[in-house]
Amino acid sequence: MSNELQRLGRLVGTWDVSGGATGTTTFEWLDGGHFLVQRGRLDHDGHEVRMTEIIGYEHPFGGERGTEVKSRVYDADGNTLDYVYELAGDELTIWGGFKGSPGHFKGVFTDDGNRLTGDWVYPGGGYHATMVRTAASRSDR
Template identity: 85%
Template sequence: MTNELQQLGRLVGSWDITGGATGTTTFDWMDGGHFLVQHGLLDHDGHEVRMTEIIGYEHPFGGEQGTEVKSRVYDADGNTLDYVYELAGDELTIWGGFKGSPGYFKGVFTEGGDRLTGDWVYPGGGYHATMVRRSDR
């Protein structure tokens, strides 16, 4: 596991989400430590979203490991969504599809790392979001 992915370990645990989407999510390391896995149950504008996200470096069969931390979300409605993660200090950016995309989340961890506050931005919309680490960790 490389350092950039290890830095995302600050997400490990359970979180309450408020803002444009509400619910809970949990991040854990997959066995082997090469991937971070998120399981979430959210309400987004009255629509229930059940999802699993796998976060890590792409390493295709017979190929070289990638250099960007990427993810794919699978939801109960059959959707797949791709993201690129960037963490610089306390600022987390989650790009929709590719770095520089017009769709992204940009948020900041508070001191202590138990709160992440930011905004989802995308063409034609967006919303404010806050994640607070659950005390039952």
Template identity: 55%
Template sequence: MTSDPALQALDRLVGTWKITGGHEGTVTYRWLNDFFLQQDVHLGDTHGIEIIGRERTLMAEPSADIKSRYYGDDGSTLDYTYELAGDTLTIWAGDRGSPAYFKGVFSSDGRHLTGAWVYPDGGGYESNAERLEQG
């Protein structure tokens, strides 16, 4: 597994999760290699994959933040920034500090992630996860 401590911390996500709240379905996280985590998304009629890791363009150093790109079955490509601090996972839509973000907290046993997506217009929705299967 990766020697990048911030990326390695996301190992808590590996496995299959049942999602409830604003969207219903499952997501599965798995390591592709030492540098990237993949999320397979099946939420209602929405299906896609997300690749999570540090950006590293040709001849450049890895990005300071952990970034991702989601590829949806509707042709969408969405960028996110991940941060896990203690038991709190924050996923910003776009760059760190974006007004659109998910914030959730892992239970002490790691089987639940309770949180919500927040949107800048005051909207958003609950998004909770229960681990079905460990990776």
């Protein structure tokens, strides 16, 4: 497993989400440690969002493993959303679809790693968001 994906292990645990979306989300490793899974239930502007996200490197059948940490979100409304994750020090960027996208989240972890605060930005809008860890999970793979 690459160091970039491994560093995202700091997301493992259960988080309370507040700001433009509110609710709870949990990150955990899939068996083997090659993918993180996020499962969440959020309220965004009065709409319940139930989702599962798989985060890791693409490795297509017969092909080479990708170099970017990507994800796909599947939600209860039938939507699929793609993201690219970047973690540089304590700053997490989640790009909507591709690096450099106008739709993205940029946030910073506190020194203890138990709070992530930042902003979702997208054409025509955005919102401030905070995640606070409420429970740690097993981080071993």
